[in-house]
Amino acid sequence: MAHLMRMAELSAQSGVPVASIKLYLREGVLPPGERTSPNQALYGEIHVRRLRLIRALREVGDVPLAAIKTIVGALDAQTGSTHEILGMVQQAITAPIDDSARDEVVETMVDEIIAEQGWFTRQNPARDMVVAALSRVIELGGDPAQYRELLSAYARAAEIAARADIAGIARELESDTIVEEAVTWTVLGDTVLSGLRRIAQESGSAKLFRHEECE
Amino acid sequence: MAHLMRMAELSAQSGVPVASIKLYLREGVLPPGERTSPNQALYGEIHVRRLRLIRALREVGDVPLAAIKTIVGALDAQTGSTHEILGMVQQAITAPIDDSARDEVVETMVDEIIAEQGWFTRQNPARDMVVAALSRVIELGGDPAQYRELLSAYARAAEIAARADIAGIARELESDTIVEEAVTWTVLGDTVLSGLRRIAQESGSAKLFRHEECE
Numbered sequence: 001m002a003h004l005m006r007m008a009e010l011s012a013q014s015g016v017p018v019a020s021i022k023l024y025l026r027e028g029v030l031p032p033g034e035r036t037s038p039n040q041a042l043y044g045e046i047h048v049r050r051l052r053l054i055r056a057l058r059e060v061g062d063v064p065l066a067a068i069k070t071i072v073g074a075l076d077a078q079t080g081s082t083h084e085i086l087g088m089v090q091q092a093i094t095a096p097i098d099d100s101a102r103d104e105v106v107e108t109m110v111d112e113i114i115a116e117q118g119w120f121t122r123q124n125p126a127r128d129m130v131v132a133a134l135s136r137v138i139e140l141g142g143d144p145a146q147y148r149e150l151l152s153a154y155a156r157a158a159e160i161a162a163r164a165d166i167a168g169i170a171r172e173l174e175s176d177t178i179v180e181e182a183v184t185w186t187v188l189g190d191t192v193l194s195g196l197r198r199i200a201q202e203s204g205s206a207k208l209f210r211h212e213e214c215e
Numbered sequence: 216m217a218h219l220m221r222m223a224e225l226s227a228q229s230g231v232p233v234a235s236i237k238l239y240l241r242e243g244v245l246p247p248g249e250r251t252s253p254n255q256a257l258y259g260e261i262h263v264r265r266l267r268l269i270r271a272l273r274e275v276g277d278v279p280l281a282a283i284k285t286i287v288g289a290l291d292a293q294t295g296s297t298h299e300i301l302g303m304v305q306q307a308i309t310a311p312i313d314d315s316a317r318d319e320v321v322e323t324m325v326d327e328i329i330a331e332q333g334w335f336t337r338q339n340p341a342r343d344m345v346v347a348a349l350s351r352v353i354e355l356g357g358d359p360a361q362y363r364e365l366l367s368a369y370a371r372a373a374e375i376a377a378r379a380d381i382a383g384i385a386r387e388l389e390s391d392t393i394v395e396e397a398v399t400w401t402v403l404g405d406t407v408l409s410g411l412r413r414i415a416q417e418s419g420s421a422k423l424f425r426h427e428e429c430e
Binding site: 049052055059061082086090094117118119120121122124134136140142146153155158162163164167168169170172176181186188189191194195196203204205206 | 364
């Protein structure tokens with residue numbers, strides 16, 4: 001029989017404070033425990049796993065509780081292919097974009113890049129996310145043409161990362177935590193990639209620009 | 216003579232509401248205008264540019280005001296090389312990481328990857344960001360070895376993006392908005408890369424996993 005535990009142990013094992021566990025139970029992102037008396041319930045491994053998932057998404061991925069609700073709902077429904085679940089996660093974590101931030105030249109450029117990579121996209125909100133971010137930079141006075149090459153390099157980088165993502169998921173499809181891992185990695189992979197980009201920038205920038213210090 | 220304007224026009228030109236402009240003036244992230252009477256001041260192009268920068272960082276990059284203060288402070292100081300300014304931006308936007316999230320195996324793996332790429336890093340908080348994110352994923356039940364290849368692919372992707380960043384900055388060093396552009400791109404480049412990764416994932420995932428739907 002699986003090990004059952006009280007709230008205090010659940011908190012210790014998952015590293016999530018009791019007050020947060022109670023919030024997650026109320027919000028329905030954590031399934032209820034097995035009630036043993038009106039004031040007590042027992043929890044199992046499934047609760048520990050779910051809390052670790054929530055903690056990873058919240059603490060490192062900075063995902064709002066509302067998005068976690070959607071993600072967890074899709075996990076619990078246990079319908080839909082891995083492709084559909086991951087698509088839903090993407091929708092949940094991609095914040096809606098303020099329309100004013102669209103620059104038409106940028107929009108065309110982004111669509112060209114998508115076509116260049118042979119990607120196809122069905123109303124992926126990530127496209128608008130890219131358009132908005134780049135439009136903002138260009139609004140500062142940048143020349144869109146200067147960003148064409150940059151964007152193209154980013155698309156190549158994204159393709160490498162995404163291929164590795166998909167290969168990683170495909171390799172572990174039999175693992176019983178694969179969907180949770182895939183969901184978390186969809187979110188935290190952004191953090192990993194951003195972090196590595198910063199480390200790479202530090203090295204590249206030091207080589208190129210640090211001599212300015214001596215002038 | 217440069218065009219000077221009142222608060223209302225500054226708001227219209229920058230797309231930032233008057234209440235926010237007043238907050239930024241109080242917080243010192245926007246330099247004061249030229250006072251023409253006790254209740255009125257005039258603003259110029261420098262204010263429009265600064266507001267666009269703040270808006271880009273806040274709205275798309277989701278950078279907290281405290282970090283924007285640090286970034287703007289470094290811009291205004293006008294000392295330090297481009298390398299130093301970008302390094303400071305990185306520090307400001309990289310949130311401090313909860314130490315409990317470190318897994319030793321992951322830490323070693325990340326350092327190996329950094330060495331593999333020939334990167335060097337001087338206490339870059341981005342390293343801890345990567346370690347924490349990956350540690351959280353592995354905590355869910357993943358096998359660290361399975362992530363070795365993924366991490367290596369991500370490092371290659373990050374190198375491509377960072378090289379393009381540095382080349383882009385080097386190409387435009389003479390532009391008078393280069394530091395603002397570089398600062399914004401350091402932040403929003405993450406958003407662009409995440410967005411493109413999601414689009415690439417959608418394509419890759421559809422190819423590989425969508426057949427599950429028909430089973």
